[in-house]
Amino acid sequence: xxxxxIYLLPNLVTTANFFCxxxxxxxxxxxxxxxxxxxIILAMIFDFMxxxxxxxxxxxxxxxxxxxxxADLTTFGLAPTLLVYRFFLSDLxxxxxxxxxxxxxxxxxxxxxxxxxxxxxxxxxxxxxxSPAAAGVLVSTILVMHRYSLTSWxxxxxxxILLSYLMISTVKFSVLGAFGxxxxxxxxxxxxxxxxFVAIIFYSEICxxxxxxxxxxxxLYNALFQKKKSDQSEINEIESDEDNNExxxxxxDDDES
Numbered sequence: 001x002x003x004x005x006i007y008l009l010p011n012l013v014t015t016a017n018f019f020c021x022x023x024x025x026x027x028x029x030x031x032x033x034x035x036x037x038x039x040i041i042l043a044m045i046f047d048f049m050x051x052x053x054x055x056x057x058x059x060x061x062x063x064x065x066x067x068x069x070x071a072d073l074t075t076f077g078l079a080p081t082l083l084v085y086r087f088f089l090s091d092l093x094x095x096x097x098x099x100x101x102x103x104x105x106x107x108x109x110x111x112x113x114x115x116x117x118x119x120x121x122x123x124x125x126x127x128x129x130x131s132p133a134a135a136g137v138l139v140s141t142i143l144v145m146h147r148y149s150l151t152s153w154x155x156x157x158x159x160x161i162l163l164s165y166l167m168i169s170t171v172k173f174s175v176l177g178a179f180g181x182x183x184x185x186x187x188x189x190x191x192x193x194x195x196x197f198v199a200i201i202f203y204s205e206i207c208x209x210x211x212x213x214x215x216x217x218x219x220l221y222n223a224l225f226q227k228k229k230s231d232q233s234e235i236n237e238i239e240s241d242e243d244n245n246e247x248x249x250x251x252x253d254d255d256e257s
Contacts (some may be wrong), residue, residue, distance in 0.1 A: 007059035010050045012065070013084050018048035021075030028083045034146055036083050037054045037139040041208065043075040044132045065118070069111045076135035077107030084138055084160065099157045105139075106164035107131045113168070126173045129166035133173070133215060137163060140209040147205045166216075172226075173219045 020043035027036040054060045081104045089096030110128050117127065130178060141159065144150070200207045 007054070007057070007061060007064060009057070010054040010059055010064055011028055011067060013046050013050035013053060016069050017043045017050065017068075017075055018071035020046065021071065021079045021144055022232055024075070024079040025082050028079070028086050031086075033083060033087055036079070037146075040079055040135055040139045043079075044136060045252070047072065047075070064236060065115060069115055071113050072131055073111055076131040077104045077111075080135040080138045081107075081113060083142065086157055087142060088156050092157065096157070099160050102156075102164045103134075103160045106167045107134070110167040124175055126175060128171065129163065129173055129216070129219075130167050131167060134163040135211060136208070136212040137216060140205065140212050142207045143205040171220070171223045173215075 020039045024036040024039040024043070027033075027039065047068075050064075054064055081100045084103075085096060085100045089100055092099070110131050113128070114126070137159065138156070141156065145153070196207065
């Protein structure tokens with residue numbers, strides 16, 4: 001099938017996302033790690049905007065979906081992988097290469113699965129950690145460590161392994177809209193949001209880090225809670241079936257009498 005026409009505005013925003021990823025890799029090679037990390041954060045805004053604009057204008061297309069996936073693989077898979085590798089993993093030799101490959105290929109698999117299953121996805125959740133969130137955890141960690149001159153870099157390869165697993169897992173992660181930010185909320189929510197944005201101005205690195213870690217932690221907690229609830233329901237069903245099996249023989253005796 002030949003694509004003769006495309007929707008311009010959403011794909012221009014996707015192009016901006018792609019540009020941020022490419023420029024981030026160039027800056028990483030030049031050793032400008034904080035700027036490279038901030039470009040990945042900026043790309044997340046473009047990634048959110050292109051999907052929002054496509055849905056708002058009803059201009060979603062197969063071309064746009066595929067182009068968006070290619071941009072996401074570059075910006076949230078390859079760019080953060082190169083950044084972390086040049087920043088720390090290169091000192092680990094073959095282990096560093098393996099961890100870098102694991103994260104990048106997990107991002108590719110996550111995006112490929114999303115494209116295949118996108119029509120079957122629930123509207124309020126994703127299956128597996130979204131690649132922008134995984135990249136956000138990585139780059140915000142680098143920003144915090146660079147800003148406050150922290151030296152415990154061992155957390156990066158361990159974090160990349162965990163994030164790689166979560167991306168290809170079946171754990172449910174909420175979409176931003178599932179938190180109800182577009183619905184009516186008490187006034188205190190607005191006050192808290194304003195305070196958070198003010199804090200970002202003065203403590204941007206740590207606030208962004210807390211935001212991504214908070215998203216990750218809340219969803220993992222919810223997944224664990226749901227699993228425990230599901231396991232308890234199965235146990236209750238088994239116990240109920242056993243009680244019924246014990247009662248049935250007595251009922252049968254009563255019928256015979």
